[in-house]
Amino acid sequence: MERKSAAGSIRNTERSKKKFLDAVGKILRTKGHTALKVTDIAATAGIDKKMIYNYFGGIDGLIDEYIRSQDYWSKVTIDEIDKIKSKPEDGGRSFIEKMLLSQFDYVYKSKEVQKLLLWRISEPRKSLRKLTSIQEENGEYIFKFLVDPHFKEQAEEVRSIMAILVSGLYYLNMYAAMNGSIFCGIDIDTSNGRERIKKAISFLLNQTYEHL
Structure with missing residues (x-):
């Protein structure tokens, strides 16, 4: 009993x-x-x-616990990345593409995450800084074991491209949620508009892997 x-x-x-x-x-x-x-x-x-x-x-x-539970990139575990390391033939391209596309949908569907993103750029907070550190640690693991070995001396250029892709996807969702869904003539709130963005993500990623 x-x-x-x-x-x-x-x-x-x-x-x-x-x-x-x-x-x-x-x-x-x-x-x-x-x-x-x-x-x-x-x-x-x-x-x-x-x-x-x-x-x-x-x-x-x-x-702090709530913030950790909501962040997308903090949920990308090292165990997941280790599984990909055993299949290094595409330099992590398919894994990164999956993560970017999933991030795009995850932020779009979660109003709480959108609010957290606005909070992170509007004022300092210890837990938000810690969250950023965790994201960077996970990201560094991805770069160190998947991306850098594939691109070698051009790895820094790839990191810059990834920074633009990740931040751009965050911004598009936040913009659509807060100030209107039309951006560069694309309606982020429609299935057609979001599919066009996803195709652009895949295109940019493929171009990066093919030409760098």
């Missing part, structure tokens, strides 16, 4: 933590990061605000 009770307690804790994380997402999505206050988060979650301190050590810990 004690073992069963302990398991139930763990499940209750996980459910409560998820409610807090979901509450952060809801407030971020509807009101923005300036509305992330302990009282409001607790009210939205329907749980005593004291539990934020019990579970996360405070609001900063809660928000």
